[in-house]
Structures are given as structure tokens and as C-alpha cells.
Amino acid sequence: LAPGVEPVLVKEGFCWPAAIFSVFWALWHGLWLLALLLLLASAAIELGLAALGANEALRVAANLGFALFVGCSANDWRRLWLARAGYRLSDIVAAGNQDDAFRRWGDAQPDALI
Numbered sequence: 001l002a003p004g005v006e007p008v009l010v011k012e013g014f015c016w017p018a019a020i021f022s023v024f025w026a027l028w029h030g031l032w033l034l035a036l037l038l039l040l041a042s043a044a045i046e047l048g049l050a051a052l053g054a055n056e057a058l059r060v061a062a063n064l065g066f067a068l069f070v071g072c073s074a075n076d077w078r079r080l081w082l083a084r085a086g087y088r089l090s091d092i093v094a095a096g097n098q099d100d101a102f103r104r105w106g107d108a109q110p111d112a113l114i
Contacts, residue, residue: 008087009101010079019071026074031081038070 018025022042026035045066049059079089091108095101 007090007102007105008082009098009105010075010082011098012075012092014071015074016071018074019067022067022070022074029078029081031078034077034081042066 015025022038023035026032026038042063045062046059049062054062083089091105093101093104093108095104
């Protein structure tokens with residue numbers, strides 16, 4: 001790591017906060033463009049279904065499907081944005097929580113923490 005740059009840990013797999021609070025999750029992580037795209041996509045789904053005269057069950061199913069898509073993709077999108085910002089993948093670690101992951105990463109990369 002460059003001096004003064006903190007490592008960023010990104011979980012692999014489904015992201016519940018992003019599935020439930022997609023736009024707010026993106027804003028929390030500083031992904032402004034993604035937040036705008038998620039907001040526009042959600043609005044397009046709602047407007048499209050309203051224009052088609054979809055019933056409530058179809059609207060719920062479509063929104064649930066969109067939420068599942070976002071939850072499955074969110075951490076990948078975050079890694080993509082970090083890579084575009086100049087971060088690089090330095091290691092992959094398996095751990096039960098973020099503290100353990102950081103500890104295991106530090107054990108594997110002792111020079112990075114100096």
C-alpha cells in the first residue's frame with residue numbers, strides 16, 4: 001500500500017444492506033453515480049409497471065427481483081469502483097468477520113502495515 005492509504009475490505013457474496021437500502025448503501029460507500037443509476041432503475045421499473053397496468057403482486061415480485069439483483073451485485077460493483085479509483089486487489093482472505101479478515105490480511109502482508 002502507498003503511505004497513508006488504508007486498506008479497504010470488501011465482502012464476497014450477497015450484501016443484505018444493499019438489497020434493502022440500495023441507494024442509501026451506495027451513498028454510504030461514496031458510490032454517487034451508482035446511487036443515481038439505482039434510483040433511476042428503480043423509478044423505471046415502477047413507471048414501466050404502472051404504464052403496463054401491472055397488479056400489486058407483479059410490482060412486488062419485480063421490486064423483489066431488483067433487490068435480489070442489487071444484493072448479489074453490490075460488492076462486485078464496489079470492488080469495480082475501488083479499482084477505478086486506483087485501489088488494487090492485494091489478497092483474498094476467508095474470515096468470519098471484518099476484524100478477523102483484517103487480521104488475516106495483515107498476517108499475510110506484514111510489510112503493508114508498516
